[in-house]
Amino acid sequence: MLAVRGKRGKRVRDPLGAVAAEADGARVLPRPLRKAVRFLVSLGSGRVRFPAHTGTIAAVAFFAATGFYGMSLGGHTQNVAQASTTAAGFAIEDVRVSGNEQTSEIDILQQLGLDGTTSLVALDIIEARKLIAELPWVQGVTVRKVYPSTIEVTLTERKAFGIWQHGSDLSLIERSGSAIAPLRDNKFAALPLFVGRDAETAAADFYDEFSRWPEIRSRVRAFVRVAGRRWDLRLDNGIVVKLPEHDVARAMKVLSEMESEHQLLERDIAAVDLRLEDRTTVQLTPDAVTRREVALKARDKMLKAQETERKKEGRI
Structure with missing residues (x-):
């Protein structure tokens, strides 16, 4: 097929060639497929050459892709990534915790499942925050990677306001009434104790009123309650004071x-009932009841003795 050049030096396909090919009964390929066909013809004739070791590299890439795909299907991608990055020197060796008073570093290590072989690269920060936030005292947490082998954990902890007794159980509570954790030791013995159903939700307002x-x-x-x-x-x-x-x-x-004038709360009494206004x-x-009964009997006995004496003297 001949080609002629235009005035600006561009090659111009002979439009009559396609017409002639159709007239001869030859099939003409669509324009998008012509480059692909020419490339395949050149490849088959040896006119296209590839760099050295291209086949080896392509085979390795193919098998690697196949392996990663298989690991992905089997759920082993994370394990392989962790093992490879740990071997490269990115194992977590130090966990720096700040802002913690009640949460121990051991609790954090156990929650994250760190065992000395965990990779810093493979550690999921979002999942780590979620796991630490599940600890009872944790209100807020940030986790930061410091390469090559350190994690920085910053905590904001909940504040214990009081102790709530419900049944035989004792729990530490916040001002809002939310339970924090079971009471395990005497460290919080100085906190006020609230007892009964719904006592935890009404505790803060009532306690503040008593200031x-x-x-x-x-x-x-x-x-x-x-x-x-x-x-x-x-x-x-x-003494029990009923409000x-x-x-x-x-x-x-x-x-x-009554306390100021009569020292009522220092007396031998069991309860003061203030529920009625009048x-x-x-x-x-x-x-105290026993002593009072004894005193009343002694008084009655004394009165009877006095009455008998007056009768003897004829005064009655």
Whole structure:
């Protein structure tokens, strides 16, 4: 097929060639396939040459791709990546933890499953944060890789406000009432104790209200929630103060005045009932009741003796 050049030196295909080919009955390939066919013809005739070792490299790449695909299907990609990067010197050797008071470094290592062979490169930061955040004291956490072998963990921990007794279980709680963790030792013994159902959710507001009576609040051993509606105070000497459901301030004012004027809470009593607005009821201890009965009998005996004596003297 002849070609002629235009005025600007470009080759111009003879448009009559395609017409002639169609007239001869020859099949003409679509334009997008012509380059591919010419390349295959050149490859078959040896006019196209590849660099040395191209076949070897292509075979290695093919088998490598096949291997990675198989590992991916079998779920072993992470293991292979971890083993290879650990062997290259990226094993995690140091975990630096800051911001922790109640969370130990051992807890973090166990949560992450670090065993000395874990690769820093293969460590999933998002998953690591998620695992650490599951620890009971952790409120917020950031995890950062420091190459070649260090992890930096920064914690924000929850704050214990009080102790909540529900049944026979003791738990540390936040101001919001959310349980943090079971109480394991005496480290938090100075925190206020709240007892009963729903006591944890109402604890903070009720405790803050008692800041107006610090002398009495300091003597409270337990704040007991009764029927989810009102509170009893169990004092350090065993006295129970029964508060009303409403107008606690009125009841506490009465108690404070009685303590100031009569030292009521130092007496041998079992309970002070402030639930009724028009009267205050004081319950004696069993020993006090016994002593009172003995005193009343002695008084009655003395009165009878005096009456008998007057009769003998004829005054009656």
